[in-house]
Each structure stands twice: as structure tokens, then as C-alpha cells.
Amino acid sequence: MSSTLSIPGESADPADAAAAPRAPRRARGQLRVEALLAAAAEVFAAKGFDAATMTGIAAQSESSIGSLYQFFRTKEDVAEALVGQQVDALWQRLDGLARRASALATPDLGHALAVCFVDFRADHPSFATLVERPGPPSPLISGVRRGVRERVEAILASHAPQVDRRTLHAMAPVVQHVMKSAVQLRGDLEGAELKAAARELEAMLAGYLVSRLG
Amino acid sequence: MSSTLSIPGESADPADAAAAPRAPRRARGQLRVEALLAAAAEVFAAKGFDAATMTGIAAQSESSIGSLYQFFRTKEDVAEALVGQQVDALWQRLDGLARRASALATPDLGHALAVCFVDFRADHPSFATLVERPGPPSPLISGVRRGVRERVEAILASHAPQVDRRTLHAMAPVVQHVMKSAVQLRGDLEGAELKAAARELEAMLAGYLVSRLG
Amino acid sequence: MSSTLSIPGESADPADAAAAPRAPRRARGQLRVEALLAAAAEVFAAKGFDAATMTGIAAQSESSIGSLYQFFRTKEDVAEALVGQQVDALWQRLDGLARRASALATPDLGHALAVCFVDFRADHPSFATLVERPGPPSPLISGVRRGVRERVEAILASHAPQVDRRTLHAMAPVVQHVMKSAVQLRGDLEGAELKAAARELEAMLAGYLVSRLG
Amino acid sequence: MSSTLSIPGESADPADAAAAPRAPRRARGQLRVEALLAAAAEVFAAKGFDAATMTGIAAQSESSIGSLYQFFRTKEDVAEALVGQQVDALWQRLDGLARRASALATPDLGHALAVCFVDFRADHPSFATLVERPGPPSPLISGVRRGVRERVEAILASHAPQVDRRTLHAMAPVVQHVMKSAVQLRGDLEGAELKAAARELEAMLAGYLVSRLG
DNA sequence: GATGAATGAGCTTTCATTCAT
DNA sequence: TATGAATGAAAGCTCATTCAT
Numbered sequence: 067m068s069s070t071l072s073i074p075g076e077s078a079d080p081a082d083a084a085a086a087p088r089a090p091r092r093a094r095g096q097l098r099v100e101a102l103l104a105a106a107a108e109v110f111a112a113k114g115f116d117a118a119t120m121t122g123i124a125a126q127s128e129s130s131i132g133s134l135y136q137f138f139r140t141k142e143d144v145a146e147a148l149v150g151q152q153v154d155a156l157w158q159r160l161d162g163l164a165r166r167a168s169a170l171a172t173p174d175l176g177h178a179l180a181v182c183f184v185d186f187r188a189d190h191p192s193f194a195t196l197v198e199r200p201g202p203p204s205p206l207i208s209g210v211r212r213g214v215r216e217r218v219e220a221i222l223a224s225h226a227p228q229v230d231r232r233t234l235h236a237m238a239p240v241v242q243h244v245m246k247s248a249v250q251l252r253g254d255l256e257g258a259e260l261k262a263a264a265r266e267l268e269a270m271l272a273g274y275l276v277s278r279l280g
Numbered sequence: 281m282s283s284t285l286s287i288p289g290e291s292a293d294p295a296d297a298a299a300a301p302r303a304p305r306r307a308r309g310q311l312r313v314e315a316l317l318a319a320a321a322e323v324f325a326a327k328g329f330d331a332a333t334m335t336g337i338a339a340q341s342e343s344s345i346g347s348l349y350q351f352f353r354t355k356e357d358v359a360e361a362l363v364g365q366q367v368d369a370l371w372q373r374l375d376g377l378a379r380r381a382s383a384l385a386t387p388d389l390g391h392a393l394a395v396c397f398v399d400f401r402a403d404h405p406s407f408a409t410l411v412e413r414p415g416p417p418s419p420l421i422s423g424v425r426r427g428v429r430e431r432v433e434a435i436l437a438s439h440a441p442q443v444d445r446r447t448l449h450a451m452a453p454v455v456q457h458v459m460k461s462a463v464q465l466r467g468d469l470e471g472a473e474l475k476a477a478a479r480e481l482e483a484m485l486a487g488y489l490v491s492r493l494g
Numbered sequence: 495m496s497s498t499l500s501i502p503g504e505s506a507d508p509a510d511a512a513a514a515p516r517a518p519r520r521a522r523g524q525l526r527v528e529a530l531l532a533a534a535a536e537v538f539a540a541k542g543f544d545a546a547t548m549t550g551i552a553a554q555s556e557s558s559i560g561s562l563y564q565f566f567r568t569k570e571d572v573a574e575a576l577v578g579q580q581v582d583a584l585w586q587r588l589d590g591l592a593r594r595a596s597a598l599a600t601p602d603l604g605h606a607l608a609v610c611f612v613d614f615r616a617d618h619p620s621f622a623t624l625v626e627r628p629g630p631p632s633p634l635i636s637g638v639r640r641g642v643r644e645r646v647e648a649i650l651a652s653h654a655p656q657v658d659r660r661t662l663h664a665m666a667p668v669v670q671h672v673m674k675s676a677v678q679l680r681g682d683l684e685g686a687e688l689k690a691a692a693r694e695l696e697a698m699l700a701g702y703l704v705s706r707l708g
Numbered sequence: 709m710s711s712t713l714s715i716p717g718e719s720a721d722p723a724d725a726a727a728a729p730r731a732p733r734r735a736r737g738q739l740r741v742e743a744l745l746a747a748a749a750e751v752f753a754a755k756g757f758d759a760a761t762m763t764g765i766a767a768q769s770e771s772s773i774g775s776l777y778q779f780f781r782t783k784e785d786v787a788e789a790l791v792g793q794q795v796d797a798l799w800q801r802l803d804g805l806a807r808r809a810s811a812l813a814t815p816d817l818g819h820a821l822a823v824c825f826v827d828f829r830a831d832h833p834s835f836a837t838l839v840e841r842p843g844p845p846s847p848l849i850s851g852v853r854r855g856v857r858e859r860v861e862a863i864l865a866s867h868a869p870q871v872d873r874r875t876l877h878a879m880a881p882v883v884q885h886v887m888k889s890a891v892q893l894r895g896d897l898e899g900a901e902l903k904a905a906a907r908e909l910e911a912m913l914a915g916y917l918v919s920r921l922g
Numbered sequence: 923g924a925t926g927a928a929t930g931a932g933c934t935t936t937c938a939t940t941c942a943t
Numbered sequence: 944t945a946t947g948a949a950t951g952a953a954a955g956c957t958c959a960t961t962c963a964t
Contacts, residue, residue: 118723128722
């Protein structure tokens, strides 16, 4: 999601950029941004958006506060850039699943969906914090929520092309929320209880998908 | 509700204990506490816990900041008192449903559950914000989450006493999260889309309950 | 030092007061004031003037903040009343010593002085806190410091009437500070070290007094 | 005096450690810290620790409140840094006196000691306020008090190496308090009275030292 | 470009004092 | 009279953001 970052001098032609004398500087900047976003992800995940501080993010990435502001104009910007980056990864996973969806049995589709979301949130614990943060959602956040719905709908459509699109459109948000539940169960329960509940959740989803998608 | 206001234990030093606010002893104080909590509910719902300010809460209730601190030691305390008050109301609704559960057809139970939660959250929009706020949950919050699970399990048990308790125990958190989803749908969608999605969600729940509770 | 308290209706004739219907009320007020001042003494001694709170003083005496302000107009007033009360006690002890001074051997006078001050400060630990508090001293405080000097001088004069008054006048503040040192040693040292140092201090004082008073 | 500024240990979470102010790394910061401590010394001396305000200290040094907190975490910290700085100066003076002590006649030692303390306190009027402030002493404060005793003892030992060390150990706190008295006389008296009393105090000390150190 | 320093509005909280019942 | 409630100025402190080197 480099497009969400304001790094000037981004060249369209990589060969061009490599030859330019400013290439090393640009490369260093890229690394800095990566490190800063990684640090931001950790801090946001640990404390939430409001309690996270710009100073803390800079410290976590062993940079100075000045460096942080060199790349991001506000704390909002940091969060948006981070979500943008994570969303790219999520789209990849969901699009990958969409391609495999037609080859799966319906109950397995439910399992695959759950795995997909649970793994993603495990890899990006700050994602939920940022996307579900209180207050009116930014356009990016609204877009993410809509994008998830659309992609879930696309997965369903790929798996069951014969089903009425209107039905799939209504199903998508339900499936989306079941995915969220699958993730959140992991925060509420543990051990055997978690295992049992997760099995129930998948059973519920599988039953639902079978009843609707045949 | 006075039980939700911190009544300090006997401190070693009465001069220190004096700093701790006490439950109101006069009618005026009762009214003030009611007003403060109502104001806090509005502000928390609108901005979330972190972005809410004590000054804002006091202003919303047309009290002085000093009055707010007369009855609540910290912002934390305000949130806990508010959650405590709301939880009492939630327990009443759930216990009421438990009493009616045996008389309902299984699909109607799903509907009744959804209505119960959706109505409650509509009446108390700050509840979700406070209960799901980031950071490690306080004992009260953990207790609330556990309490919901237990009461959902009790409702299921009342409705289907013949079912293995272990099964109900695994089902409860799943149903709990479906309830949460029912609420959250209202934040994501609107109009016809919301209606269709809600119907799907209830269908999923009804199918699940029927399959498990017979 | 009841004269420093603003208790209206103070009658000059006790018989008269006893006969009056308001006697019980007055008696209750007296008790209240005693209790409040005792509480204030504890709190001031424990935390110092600034860190002590009116609420804390009221709580310590199991009264309400309103009661406290019924008898004292400000926190300053409480401190002044307390010092006034304690100073009365100090004057009694010093005047008593002045009467015995002529009968004592000079080294014993030093010991008696030290005992007098150490005992007094042990009985009234808030006295030092209030009298030595930073900032410009109030007239009362200045008066106390002067009064101690005068009384020490009077003790010396009673013990050694033949000595030039000018000399005694110069000695008094020195003796006064040795007394203060005797008290403060108890805060710095303990056990055998304290004992040894206290013996040295008395030796120094005795030597000094003998050299000056013969 | 960077040693007096808190250098935080490696915290588990760098994002949290970031909140801790660091010693200045730039010349500008050094100057600012000097100015802040000088301002703090003035304000503490004038009002005492409790009544001094961080806002007042910042204003006195013509800095913003933010700059003050850039270098000091709390008001406590400011006081400790200031005392640390002053104590370094005191140690220098006392160690210098220790080196000269063997060359002085015993009565002159008393005078030199008095001059040393009186001058130091005149140069650093906030020192007494901070070191003798009510409440339980911090480790630094306790260390200062102990350090003074030890250095006084060292001075005595340097002057009179033949005297039993145990005796010197008992004398040190007494001499320490006489020094304090020498300083405090200046707050109680003035003009001719002060002069006379100071002469008496030195006489007492000289007599004491001669009697003990021969 | 990188970094530490500077800024100040605004936050939570305290407390002496006054009111009202 | 006795007491809890009310008030608000002011304190300590934080932190997003901007500056200057």
C-alpha cells in the first residue's frame, strides 16, 4: 500500500529509480517506514489507538519522534497507513480463497473461511483494534468493512454460482460476523472450552452454508 | 445500585480514606449520581472511553467537575459504576427470558434472544463501548462476559433440559457471539440490506438451535 | 489558648454559663473543638501543613467537613489554634522549669532543659511541623519563637541572677537551638548511636553553661 | 550533572520507557536544564516544596511547562536533581575543609566549619527547605544527611587523628546540628543580636571541640 | 534528512471553601 | 446546628505536533 504513504519521488519505472543517485536514500526511507509501521502495529495492538503515543511508536522502532513525523503527518495517518498495509494482505488471502472456493465442499468452505480470518488476525493483532475503534469511521475503515463483505460474497459466489446473487448479498455480512466471532472466541475462552466452542461455531456455519448453498 | 459505588474498606488512616468518595447520603446526591451516570453513558457512547473526558461528562449533566469527583474517584470508576448499573438491567432481561424459554418453540427462542440483546444495546449504547474497550479487562468486565455466557446457557437449559449440559456449555459462547453480531449488523448496514441480513442471521441461529436442541 | 478560637457566647462567669440553657450545647462545642484539634494535630504531624487536608482532619475526628468550618474559618485558623493550644502547654513547662532553675546545679539545668523540650516535642509532634513551616511566619509563629527565647533567658536568669543580662540575652537563642538539636537527633539516629550523640550534646551544653554561668 | 538525572533502566516495553525523560543530548538542552534548576532553586527557597508549582518553576525560567517535563518526570524529580547538584557542591567544600583541618588550631576549626555551612546555605537557600521537608525522607535525602555526618567526622579525624574514632563518631552529629543552628540563627535574629548570638555559638562549639579534641 | 527540543492546549484530579437542607 | 453536596480555580502531568540545528 505504498500509495497511502506520502513518499515523494516515487518513480513509475523501477530501473530508472535504481540508477538514480537517490536510490539508497529512498531505500533507507522504505526500511524506516516498514520499521515504523511494524512498531506502530505492536503499540496499537497492545494499547489501542487512543492510548498509543507517537513517542511510544518512535521508541518502539528505535527512531526519533522527528523521523516518525517525517513520514506521517498525524497519528491518524499512521493508523491509516498501517490498516492500508494490512488490508492488502487480507485481500490477498481472501482472493486466494475465492480462487479455491469452487473446489471445496461446502462444509470445508466454512472451515477455510474461519482459518483464513483467524490466521489473519493472529498475524495482525492491531487490525481489529484499529478497524473497530470507536467514533465515526473514516472512509478507509468503511471501505475495509465493505470490502470484506464484498469479498466474502465473491467467495460464496465462486463456490455456489448457481445461487441467487441477492441471497449471497444478504449472507455475506452474516458470514463476516461469524468470522469475527471465530476470532473473538479466542479472547474469551481457552483450552478445552475454546476447542469445543470453536467446533460448535464451525458446525453452525457449516449447517448454515449447506442449508443455503445446497 | 449503590452496590456499584465504591464503598471504601476501613483504611488504616481515616484521613486518607476521606479522599474516597462515598455513595450519596441525601436525595439530592442520589439525583446527581443518576444524572452523572446518564451523562456518562451518552458521552462514552459517542466517543468511547478514552476520548471521553470527565469535563465533558460533568458538562453534559450540567454539574460541576467537583460534583463528579464527589461521587466517583476516577474515570475508571464512572465506567465501572455505569456498567454495573447496565448489567443489572441486562441480568433482569436475561433472567426473564430464562423463565419464558421453556414455553417457546425453538426457532422463536432464537428470535427472542436476538430481540433481547438488540433491544438492550439500543437502550444502552455505551455498554458495548465499555465492555469491549481495549486493554486488559477489569474483573468487573470479565465477570460480565462470563455472566452473559452463564445466563445464555441457563436459557438454553431451561428450554431444552434434556440436552447434555456439556453441549449447552459449548453452545453458549457461540450463541453469545451471534447475539453480538445481531447488534453489530445495525452499525454496518441499514434499510433493506440490514433487514435481509438480520433475517439471515436469525435463520442461521434458528437452524443451529434446532439442530442441537431438537 | 481558647482566646484564639471564635466561639461566640463565651461567658466570663462559669456559674452563669452552667445555669444557662445553652450550656450543654456549649459543652458539646468544646468537646468538638478538642476533638478537631486533636485530629488536626495527628494529621499535621503525619503529613505537614500543606499535605494535610481539611477533609482529612474532619474524617480523623469523625466529624463532617461542615462541622470543622463551623469552628475554624480557614486551614490557617486550625493551625494557629493548635499552635496556640500547644504553646500554652509549652509555656507551663518552661515557667515550671524557671521556678526550679535556681535550685539546680548548672549541669543539671542543661539536662532539665533538654528533657523539657524533648518531652514536649514527643507529646506534640505537630508543633515543629507547624512552627517551622516554610514561607513567611505569621505573627503568632514569630511570637512563639520570641517567647521561647525569652523564657529560656528567664530560666537562665533565674538560675544565675548574678550574670549580666546582656550575656544571657545572647545565650538564649544558642540554648534554644541546642534544644532543637536535641529533638532532631531523635529523627536522625537511633539506638546506641542516638544515646552516644545525646550524651555528647548534653556534655557540650553543660560545658557551655558552666563556662558562662560559673 | 547528568548523573542526577534519571536515566531509566531498560524497561520491558520501549514504548513505555519513551515516556521517561532523558538527560539532555544537545547543548540547548543542557542550558535549559541549568536554567530550570536555577529557577526551581529560587521557587523552592521562596515557597517550600509543596507550595512551589511546576508552572511557577517553568515561568521563572521562562520556559514552557512542556520543556520542564521534557527533562523531569515529576516535581519530586526536580527537587532530587537540584539537591543532587547542590550536594556535589557541599561535598567539595567539606572535602576541602578536611584537607585543611590538620593545619588549623582547634578553635579555628570551629569557625571554619561554621563559615563553611553558613556560606553554603547562603549560596543555596533551597537546600535546607528540600532536605528538611516533612514526610518520610527519600533515599537521596537520607544519604545526604548521612553523608554530612560522615564528612564532619572525617574532618574531625583529620584534625585530631589521635582521638578515639568512636568518640568522633558520636561528636559528628552534634557538630552537624550546631552547624544547622548557625545557619538558622540567621533566620531568627538580625543585627547586633545575631552577631552576639553567633559569637556565643562559636564559643560553645570551640569550647566543646577543645574539651574533646584536646 | 535526522534528531532532540519546544510548545501549550487540554486532561485528570484535588481541595479549600461555601451552600442548602 | 450539623452535615452532605456543590463549586471551580488550580495543580501535576501528557502528548500531538512543530521547530531548529
